[in-house]
Amino acid sequence: MVEPVLPTSILPLVMRGVVAKVRGVRIVGPVDLTIDAGGFTVVIGPNGSGKTTLLRLMHGLQRVSAGEAFWNVSDDVARQHQAYVFQTPIMMRRYVVDSIAYPLILRGMARRAAHKQAADWAVRFGLGHALDRPAPVLSGGEKQKLALARALIRRPEVLFLDEPSANLDGSATREIEAILQDAQADGTRIVMATHDMGQARRLANDVVFMVGGLVHETAPVAEFFDAPKTRKARAFVNGDIVE
Amino acid sequence: MTGRLKPMLATIVLLFAGVAVQAAEIAEIRVAVTTSFHNSGLSDVLLPQIKADLDLDVQLIVVGTGQALRLGEAGDVDAILVHSRGAEDAFIAAGYGTHRREIMYNDFVLIGPSDDPAMIGGAETAVAVLQLIAGAKVPFVSRGDGSGTHKKELALWQDAGLDAAAFTGWYRAAGAGMGAALNTASGMDAYIMADRASWLNFGNKGGLVLLFAGDPVLFNQYAFIPVSAERHPHVKTDLAKALEDWLTSDTAAALINTYKINGEVLFTYNAKPM
Amino acid sequence: MSEIFQSLAEAWGLIITLDADLLEVVGLSLQVTLTAVLIASIIGLPLGAWLVVRRFWMRRYVIAVLNALMGLPPVVVGLFVYLMLSRSGPFGVFGLLFTPTAMIIAQVIIITPLIASIAHQTIRDLWAEYHDLLISLNTTRMQRIKALLWDGRRALLTAMLAGFGRAIGEVGAIMIVGGNIDHSTRVLTTAIALETGKGNFAFAMGLGMILIGLAIAVNLTIHILSRTERASIW
Numbered sequence: 001m002v003e004p005v006l007p008t009s010i011l012p013l014v015m016r017g018v019v020a021k022v023r024g025v026r027i028v029g030p031v032d033l034t035i036d037a038g039g040f041t042v043v044i045g046p047n048g049s050g051k052t053t054l055l056r057l058m059h060g061l062q063r064v065s066a067g068e069a070f071w072n073v074s075d076d077v078a079r080q081h082q083a084y085v086f087q088t089p090i091m092m093r094r095y096v097v098d099s100i101a102y103p104l105i106l107r108g109m110a111r112r113a114a115h116k117q118a119a120d121w122a123v124r125f126g127l128g129h130a131l132d133r134p135a136p137v138l139s140g141g142e143k144q145k146l147a148l149a150r151a152l153i154r155r156p157e158v159l160f161l162d163e164p165s166a167n168l169d170g171s172a173t174r175e176i177e178a179i180l181q182d183a184q185a186d187g188t189r190i191v192m193a194t195h196d197m198g199q200a201r202r203l204a205n206d207v208v209f210m211v212g213g214l215v216h217e218t219a220p221v222a223e224f225f226d227a228p229k230t231r232k233a234r235a236f237v238n239g240d241i242v243e
Numbered sequence: 244m245t246g247r248l249k250p251m252l253a254t255i256v257l258l259f260a261g262v263a264v265q266a267a268e269i270a271e272i273r274v275a276v277t278t279s280f281h282n283s284g285l286s287d288v289l290l291p292q293i294k295a296d297l298d299l300d301v302q303l304i305v306v307g308t309g310q311a312l313r314l315g316e317a318g319d320v321d322a323i324l325v326h327s328r329g330a331e332d333a334f335i336a337a338g339y340g341t342h343r344r345e346i347m348y349n350d351f352v353l354i355g356p357s358d359d360p361a362m363i364g365g366a367e368t369a370v371a372v373l374q375l376i377a378g379a380k381v382p383f384v385s386r387g388d389g390s391g392t393h394k395k396e397l398a399l400w401q402d403a404g405l406d407a408a409a410f411t412g413w414y415r416a417a418g419a420g421m422g423a424a425l426n427t428a429s430g431m432d433a434y435i436m437a438d439r440a441s442w443l444n445f446g447n448k449g450g451l452v453l454l455f456a457g458d459p460v461l462f463n464q465y466a467f468i469p470v471s472a473e474r475h476p477h478v479k480t481d482l483a484k485a486l487e488d489w490l491t492s493d494t495a496a497a498l499i500n501t502y503k504i505n506g507e508v509l510f511t512y513n514a515k516p517m
Numbered sequence: 518m519s520e521i522f523q524s525l526a527e528a529w530g531l532i533i534t535l536d537a538d539l540l541e542v543v544g545l546s547l548q549v550t551l552t553a554v555l556i557a558s559i560i561g562l563p564l565g566a567w568l569v570v571r572r573f574w575m576r577r578y579v580i581a582v583l584n585a586l587m588g589l590p591p592v593v594v595g596l597f598v599y600l601m602l603s604r605s606g607p608f609g610v611f612g613l614l615f616t617p618t619a620m621i622i623a624q625v626i627i628i629t630p631l632i633a634s635i636a637h638q639t640i641r642d643l644w645a646e647y648h649d650l651l652i653s654l655n656t657t658r659m660q661r662i663k664a665l666l667w668d669g670r671r672a673l674l675t676a677m678l679a680g681f682g683r684a685i686g687e688v689g690a691i692m693i694v695g696g697n698i699d700h701s702t703r704v705l706t707t708a709i710a711l712e713t714g715k716g717n718f719a720f721a722m723g724l725g726m727i728l729i730g731l732a733i734a735v736n737l738t739i740h741i742l743s744r745t746e747r748a749s750i751w
Contacts, residue, residue, distance in 0.1 A: 061649060079655045090650040093643075093668040102664075103654055273615060273696075282715060304615065304696040318604035319614050358731075422714035430718075447716035475604060477612075 010071050010157050011037045011189060013058060017067030020053050028213040031065055035158070035191060040184050042221070043193040045210035046242045051193035052087070054210065055160050058191065059084050070225040083151035085161040089143040089182040091135040096127060099135045100149045107154070113160040121149040125179060141172025148179055150186070159183060161192040165199070177203060197237065201225055209233050211242055254469055271300045272482040273320040275311035278325060278420040279392055280465065283349070283440030283509055285502050292498060307420060309389035315339055315468070318475030322483045326465045327391035340468040346490050347510040348464045349497050351395060352442055353455035354425075355381075355434040363434075368457040370403040377405050380413045382433035386424050387416030395463065396436050398511075402460070425451075440462055443504035464513075490514065521722065525612040528723030531715040543731065546704040549617050549691070552631075553624035558677050561629045565636030566662045569644045580637065586630035591623075598623045602694065620704075623690040628680035635679055639672035640665045662694075674743060678736055685732050705731070739750030 012034050015050030035041065035058070043051045056062035057069065059082060071078035092099050101118035105111060122128055123143045130138060135146060144164055151159060160202040161180070165173040180203060183191055194200055200207060200221065207224040209217040209232075217224070217233045227236045236242045280286070281303065290301050304314065308325050315323045316339045325331060334340045347463070353363060353372050361379035365374040376383055385407075386393035400407040407414070415433065417424040421441040428435040429449035437445075442453065467490055469483040489495060491514040499512045521674045531539045533715055568580060581722050596622035600606050602614040603623075613619045666673065688706035697711060712721035 046718070059653065061652060084649075084653040086649060090647065092647065092650070106654060106660055192572060273698075278714070300698075302615070302698045302701055304698060307697075316605075318609075420714050422716055426713075426716055445716040447718055477604065 008072060009037055011035060011082050013042070013069065013071050013078075013158075015058070015067070015069040018057060018064055018069050019066035020057055020062050022066040026065075026213065028057065029065075031057075031215050033208065033218075035189070036188060039205040040190045040203055041208060042204035042208075043191065043208045043210060044195065044197070044200050044236075046236065047195065047218075049210040050213040051195075051210055052162050053210075053213075054215075055084075055191065055193050059153050059160050062210060081154075081155040081157040083154065083159050085144070085147045085151050085159070085164050087163045087166055089140075089147040091143055091146070094135055095132055095241070096122060096133040096135050096138070096146060100127075100153060101144055103150060103154050117153065118149070121153050122146075125149045126175065139172075141168050141175065144168060144172065144176060145179070148176065152183055155186075156188065156237075158189045158191065161190070163193055163195065165233050166195075173199070197225070209215050209236065211236075246328060252394050269300050270298060270482060271302055272322070272479050272486060273302045273304060274315045274322045274324060274486070275304045275306060275320040276324045277308050277311060277326060277391055277392075278422065279326065279438040279463075281305040282421055282444050283438075283502075284504065285440070285499065285510065288498055288502055289495065292494065293486070293489060296494065297475060297489060298472065299485065300480060301329055301486065308391040308394070315470050318470060318478060320470060321479045322467060322469045322486065324467050325391055326463050327394050328464065328466075329394065330391070331466055331468060332467065339471055339474055340347055340387045341471050343466040344491065344514065344516055345464055345466050346488055346495075346514050347512045348462050349439050349510045350456060351436050351461040351463055352436055352439050352453050353434065354428065354451050355454045356432045357452045359454055361434065364454050366455060369399055369455070369460050371457050372407065373399055373403045376434055377403070377410070380411075382413050382415060382431055384400075384424055384428040384431070384433045384435045385414060385416045386421065387418045388420070390420075391463070392421060392436070392438060395461075399436075399460065407485050439507075440447070440509045441481070443507060443509065465510075523719040523721035525621070525726060526723075527720055528726045531723065531729065539727070541700065541704055542708050543727070544702055545617065546685065546703070546706070547706060547735075549620045550624065550681060553621045553628060553678055553679045553684050556621070557625045557629040557632050557680055558673075560625075561632035561680075562636045562673055562676070563662060564629075564667060565638075566631045566640050566665050567658075568633075568637050569640045569665065570658055570661045577723065583630050583637070584634050587634055589627060589630065590689070591627050591687050592689030592693065594626050595623050595693035597624065598690065598694045614694065615698060615702060617695070617702060619694040620691040620702060623694050624684045624687060627687060627690060628684050631683055632676045632680040635676035636673055640669050641678070643669045645673075671743070674739065678739060685735075686730065716751060740748075 015031055015033045017030040017032060019142070020027055031054065043054060045051055053062055057064060060075070060079060092102065094102070097115055097118050100122055101114040104114035104117060118130060122131055125148065127142060127145055127149065133141070136160065138146065142215060165176050168176065177199065180190060180192070192203070206219040206220045207218065208215055209224065211232050217228065217230050219229070225237055228237050232242050255397070258465045276286070286303055293299055293301055306314070306322060308327050308330065310325045311325050312330055312334055314320045315334065322500050324346070335343060341432060353369070355361070355363065361376045361381045363375050366372045366375060385396055397407055415427070415431070417427045419427070421437060422445065425437060425441065425445045426447055429447050429451055456515055467487055469480065469487065471480045472478050496512040496514070499510050500508070502509055525727070540687070553614065562625070568576060598619060601608050601620055603609055604614070647664065651664065677694065686706060688710050691704065692707050695707065697703050697707040705724055709721045709724045709728070712724065
């Protein structure tokens with residue numbers, strides 16, 4: 001089955017005055033932000049700054065309490081061409097090959113064809129040896145690679161990642177980053193949250209800096225790290241505690 | 244997993260089919276009978292002979308008299324065999340049954356602890372026995388379930404000039420069938436009135452013995468009542484008639500009169516021609 | 518104590534000689550209960566899952582009622598089914614009273630709330646795990662139910678076995694709607710009740726042990742077939 005090719009892009013994603021409230025408490029917003037086509041955006045900031053919530057707002061996992069966020073197409077269509085990777089990978093209680101194939105089967109692909117594609121992706125991501133193992137017994141790095149394969153197998157237009165290598169060791173992180181760079185080269189728009197400045201420098205084209213639930217500064221990556229405009233950004237880049 | 248799925252599904256389908264298939268073409272009749280009758284074991288002798296002679300499968304639903312009458316009223320059975328004259332007459336008068344046909348009788352006996360604290364062993368009549376028991380206020384277990392046996396017991400208390408409803412702690416209404424009530428009596432070493440058949444067949448006698456019998460008022464008449472087709476058109480009137488004829492035949496008479504438990508004859512056949 | 522040994526001996530005797538009456542009664546017990554468990558699972562498992570993924574304003578009350586129905590006294594259910602299936606009742610025309618089908622109906626009513634409640638509880642935990650992922654993958658409600666039921670199948674098996682345990686030992690309802698008719702609707706539990714009522718305690722106890730043995734055998738078989746307790750994680 002051929003992936004449905006969208007005549008128009010789902011981007012840009014426009015957010016205007018978006019606020020997220022949980023139990024009456026504002027945790028993110030108001031946020032004005034536009035995600036255009038092309039590139040690798042890193043959302044960076046200290047812990048608790050609202051990075052995760054911002055990503056969830058974009059993807060539709062968090063309800064918008066005020067303001068508006070809309071894609072270039074209807075929400076329903078947009079949802080079919082995105083994917084999300086969680087900080088702690090969510091593993092289904094299935095074999096690795098079934099897990100990676102699942103999004104294709106949801107789309108209606110026949111089981112055998114879906115498994116074939118899933119196997120290809122697994123091999124590409126270094127999981128070829130683990131196809132018949134239960135997903136929950138994989139190592140942290142392997143789980144995250146599975147999550148990535150599962151996310152990318154439907155060739156989404158936009159890929160969201162929430163601190164994907166926060167819990168991984170160096171070699172696993174390196175593998176993840178290589179996969180992401182390949183995905184970007186393939187044409188996937190990537191929005192990733194991280195608190196690791198080195199990773200941001202390695203991967204990002206532009207940076208969205210968040211503090212206290214608000215977007216504090218946005219800039220191309222080189223500009224942000226070499227010459228941050230705001231005081232808080234400077235403090236963050238220096239490694240100081242930002243409140 | 245899929246390899247095992249097919250045989251599992253096949254087994255399940257077969258199970259279900261096995262239940263769904265009803266026995267075809269065998270004549271069946273449903274008769275509600277009382278626990279007293281069933282406990283005698285007489286049905287184990289009669290039913291095979293009925294099957295052989297009439298090619299008829301008699302399905303017995305063994306319940307208390309009250310429930311048997313209720314099943315007859317609802318038309319859930321084709322006939323009933325009970326031993327409670329008053330209730331039977333009411334059943335027929337209300338139009339649920341066509342007529343009653345007496346088949347046989349056995350008797351009730353008074354059971355009690357072997358040391359007989361109320362000293363009923365020497366009494367002359369059943370009424371005297373009950374008066375002695377009430378006077379001694381020793382534990383007495385009653386069926387308490389509206390059954391034929393229970394109604395008989397209440398009638399006897401009335402004949403003795405006593406009000407059963409006013410009895411205090413020594414009178415225990417079990418609210419159960421004959422076997423269960425006997426169990427209760429055995430467990431608390433109490434007096435109890437039982438039908439002779441249930442007593443002879445009872446396997447848990449404990450310290451109980453038969454203390455009094457023989458008074459004619461203790462005779463217990465069984466009658467067969469077909470359920471009325473006017474009330475319930477679906478009842479198998481023909482089969483009920485065939486069964487009634489058989490129960491009043493010489494074959495039945497012979498089997499009933501010679502049926503023994505531990506060498507004792509239990510029932511006396513007394514069916515009259517119609 | 519001697520009663521217990523005597524009962525073991527009687528039970529063993531019946532099993533060794535493959536007593537025909539015993540086999541008949543055991544066979545019917547299994548037929549009725551397994552069929553009831555199957556039907557109750559087909560109703561109860563998806564119901565439990567549906568109540569997890571579908572949010573509606575009455576959901577909390579429905580779940581509470583479902584949990585409460587687990588405590589339905591079987592004899593009350595039997596009475597209700599009798600009144601429904603009696604010739605004088607609304608469904609009398611089908612002539613189902615005093616047949617194994619009536620017994621299955623009664624048992625389905627008794628164990629469906631049990632199976633649905635247990636399924637609901639375990640699937641709720643699984644849903645908490647899968648929630649973000651399944652929403653992110655843009656699944657429909659039906660796809661969510663299917664994924665939860667399949668991935669949670671081990672726990673659902675427990676729910677079914679709980680239903681089986683409840684049903685195989687049930688006597689009150691099937692006594693009323695089945696009538697305990699010899700060679701027709703007599704099962705192990707009603708036979709035990711009958712023998713107990715006659716005072717044949719040893720024999721009744723022997724049948725009771727056979728019943729327990731049967732329940733253990735079924736549970737063991739299921740566990741072996743589904744390979745639980747092996748070194749897998751679900």
